Amino acid sequence: MPAALTQESRSVIDGTTPKGVMRDLKAAIRHYGRDASRPITPEERRRLELRLHKMLVWVGVLTPFEFELGGRVVPLHDMVWDLLAKDCLTDEEKEYVRKLINKLQKHENFDEEVLHNSQLTVAEADVIFREASGLLRAILSLKSLVGRKDTCALKTRTSQRRLEEAKYWLGFLKQIT
Numbered sequence: 001m002p003a004a005l006t007q008e009s010r011s012v013i014d015g016t017t018p019k020g021v022m023r024d025l026k027a028a029i030r031h032y033g034r035d036a037s038r039p040i041t042p043e044e045r046r047r048l049e050l051r052l053h054k055m056l057v058w059v060g061v062l063t064p065f066e067f068e069l070g071g072r073v074v075p076l077h078d079m080v081w082d083l084l085a086k087d088c089l090t091d092e093e094k095e096y097v098r099k100l101i102n103k104l105q106k107h108e109n110f111d112e113e114v115l116h117n118s119q120l121t122v123a124e125a126d127v128i129f130r131e132a133s134g135l136l137r138a139i140l141s142l143k144s145l146v147g148r149k150d151t152c153a154l155k156t157r158t159s160q161r162r163l164e165e166a167k168y169w170l171g172f173l174k175q176i177t
Contacts, residue, residue, distance in 0.1 A: 058137035
């Protein structure tokens with residue numbers, strides 16, 4: 001069985017200094033910055049498109065903090081989290097969420113079209129990919145809200161039932177004593 005760390009890799013690790021790591025990091029940043037302005041290759045485009053269609057593309061991706069809808073910038077991240085934090089949504093709020101999902105899906109589809117059809121640089125394609133995956137995260141979070149069955153009605157009925165039972169037992173205790 002070959003050793004995980006060969007003598008050569010051990011000598012490289014032993015010879016590593018913080019200054020050398022910083023030098024390598026700066027060189028990588030310079031290289032990536034230079035690379036970001038080149039046009040995206042068909043292979044890179046295909047890879048980004050395939051990543052967008054993976055089932056768990058949204059894992060680890062943040063919902064955009066602000067997003068432009070209808071010419072106005074809205075705090076999308078805060079809206080999603082406020083809606084997720086609510087115990088129950090009214091029918092009006094559910095309809096609002098459905099409309100928001102529809103608008104976000106249209107924008108995400110537009111991002112996919114731009115990624116597929118436009119001449120983009122690597123940096124532009126990365127920005128569009130991140131935006132689309134963030135929108136997918138928001139869409140899936142909002143869909144989970146709308147998809148819930150009428151938990152509000154169930155909670156209300158459960159609370160009413162508990163209240164009726166408490167009144168019954170209080171009445172029973174009064175009769176006994």
